[in-house]
Amino acid sequence: MAVALEDLKFTLQEVLDTFKSCLSEHKEVFLEHYVAGWRGLVKFMNCLGSVFSFISKDAVNKIQILVNHLNGENGAHYVTIQSMVKYELDSQLVDLTKRGSFPESGCRTLLRLHRALRWLELFLERLRTSTEDSNTSVMCSEAYNESLAQHHAWIIRKAAGTAFWALPGRATFFDVMNVGSPEQVMAVLGDTLPLISEVYQVTEDLYAQNNILELP
């Protein structure tokens, strides 16, 4: 069966739209859309080349854990991140201080993606304000060092740092985003960033209130 090219093609607009539908009017985050947003980002990363596959494998693995919760018998508790956190904490389904019985809790799994979302926010902000001769590898590693790196062991930081040097330049990056001219990319980034930041902040506040920002 022929696979339609459109299905494989990433577009930044699509990611924008999923992050837009993430937040309910009461500022709850729908897990289904959050996960869909991540799927789109992984699709983008896969277009950049196989050096990134160790990163996308980990992201896919975490996305799958969350999807399994969503589709599982307790799926109703996983509709929003808020209901997930309440359910898992109330039912003591989360390892709070050291890894043990619940290596696949929704709370710890989502926390890893949440931290990566901060990297994305910082990276996209750099891209948005970049100029033609800006270096994507530098922007990417600066964003990484300010965020995710603080949660990663030395060996992961080393591997990530090496992968960043294989990033394509700004022009190719914009092409892969598939939204049109550089000016249009900048405009879409300008629209996307506040949405990603809001989803990030709502999640960050929820995790802070529940004291689960350092889950093992």
Ligand SMILES: CCCCCCCCCCCCC/C=C/[C@@H](O)[C@H](COP(=O)(O)O)NC(=O)CCCCCCCCCCCCCCC
């Ligand atoms: C575009 C270039 C992509 C650069 C991606 C930057 C993030 C670098 C992350 C390196 C992670 C290495 C893989 C291993 C990670 C895990 O050790 C670690 C901890 O998990 P554990 O507690 O279960 O052990 N996992 C994590 O921190 C989660 C990492 C998830 C990374 C997802 C990155 C997706 C990036 C999507 C790029 C999209 C760019 C979009 C531009 C429009």
